Amino acid sequence: MSKYKYVRVQRDGRLLVVTLARPELLNSLNAAACRELDQVWTDFAKDPESWVAIVTGEGRAFCAGHDLVDAPDEKMPASGWAGLAVRELIEKPIIAAINGHAYGGGLEIALAADIVIVDEQAKLALSEPRVGAVALGGGAQRLVRKIPGAIAMGMLLTGRSITADDALRWGLVNEVAAHGTALDVAKQWSEAILACSPLAVRATKRLALEAMEGNLRDIIRARSAEIENTIFDWHDTQEGIAAFREKRKPEWKGR
Numbered sequence: 001m002s003k004y005k006y007v008r009v010q011r012d013g014r015l016l017v018v019t020l021a022r023p024e025l026l027n028s029l030n031a032a033a034c035r036e037l038d039q040v041w042t043d044f045a046k047d048p049e050s051w052v053a054i055v056t057g058e059g060r061a062f063c064a065g066h067d068l069v070d071a072p073d074e075k076m077p078a079s080g081w082a083g084l085a086v087r088e089l090i091e092k093p094i095i096a097a098i099n100g101h102a103y104g105g106g107l108e109i110a111l112a113a114d115i116v117i118v119d120e121q122a123k124l125a126l127s128e129p130r131v132g133a134v135a136l137g138g139g140a141q142r143l144v145r146k147i148p149g150a151i152a153m154g155m156l157l158t159g160r161s162i163t164a165d166d167a168l169r170w171g172l173v174n175e176v177a178a179h180g181t182a183l184d185v186a187k188q189w190s191e192a193i194l195a196c197s198p199l200a201v202r203a204t205k206r207l208a209l210e211a212m213e214g215n216l217r218d219i220i221r222a223r224s225a226e227i228e229n230t231i232f233d234w235h236d237t238q239e240g241i242a243a244f245r246e247k248r249k250p251e252w253k254g255r
Contacts, residue, residue: 004039004040005032005036006020006021006022006029006032006036007036007037007040009040011049011050014050014052014194015050015052015053015054015187015190016047016050016053016054017056018054018055019057020033020055020056020057020058021058023058023059023060026059026060026061026063026064026100027059027062028065028067029066029067029081029105030066030071030072031074031076034076034082034083035077036083037083038077038078038079038087040083041079041083041087042083044092045091045092051198052092052093052095052190052193052194053092053095054094054095054097054183054190055094055095055097055113056096056099056182056183057098057100059100060100060101061099061101061106062097062098062099062100062101062102062109062110063102063103063106063109064101064106065107066081066104066105066128068240068244069244069245072241073232081105081108081136081137082105082108082109082112082137084112085108085136085137086138088217089206089209091205092201092205093115093190093193093205094112094113094114094115095114095116095117095186095189095190096109096113096117096186097117098118098119098124098173099119099122100122101123101161102118102122102124103123103126103161104125104126104127104135105139108126108135108137109137110173111142111143111146112137112138112142114205115189116172116174117175117176117177117182117185117186118173118176118182119164119179119180119182120164120165120176120178120179121164121179122182123161123162124162124167125159125160125161125162126139126143126156127159128159129157129158129159131241131243131244131250132234132236132238132239132252133231133237134231135156136227137220138217138220141219142213143155143156144156145212145213145216147171147172164176175189234255235253235255236252236254239252
């Protein structure tokens with residue numbers, strides 16, 4: 001029996017496949033699921049037999065983000081959203097196989113990955129403001145470093161989604177896969193990585209991320225914690241969660 005309730009973990013030689021397994025909730029994650037993922041990534045980093053990981057979703061979605069029904073104000077693990085947002089560097093490559101829509105925290109998982117493959121029918125968004133929330137899992141900071149600022153701000157301030165083709169055009173993903181094949185394409189990428197020296201790959205990732213992100217994890221940790229300490233006191237956050245649960249349009253008060 002698996003020791004995990006919300007994720008499935010499967011070894012295939014040197015490859016580790018991590019599947020978000022709450023398909024009935026579009027793989028939205030609660031704090032307990034994020035704690036499980038924290039353990040998954042800790043084990044992956046320490047396991048000398050696992051060289052590359054793929055994270056994907058079960059069912060028709062990759063991840064719909066933070067579960068706003070199941071104790072949304074519960075604290076995340078120290079490594080942050082999905083066990084990845086502010087984790088100390090994992091030098092082994094992580095590939096996101098976006099098999100369906102990735103909203104909010106779902107896109108934040110992809111932003112924390114090294115290579116992203118997206119299904120041609122998937123849409124991607126940092127949709128938090130539409131429910132009175134904020135992308136505290138590194139989404140706001142990483143998106144503006146990944147794609148042109150005007151495009152990033154348009155997504156961040158409206159919560160609008162973009163298509164897989166747009167994501168490729170703006171450099172947010174590496175490849176668009178035919179419908180239903182995102183995991184297969186991600187495995188092809190993993191095979192290309194596994195054909196390389198694992199030590200060389202890890203050193204290369206470390207150098208690249210130092211250049212791209214610098215102290216970004218410290219920035220995310222500090223600023224996100226500051227907002228997280230107050231966000232659930234906001235009227236609009238409580239209204240956004242209530243409106244989501246009641247399937248109605250929120251009535252914002254700006255306080």
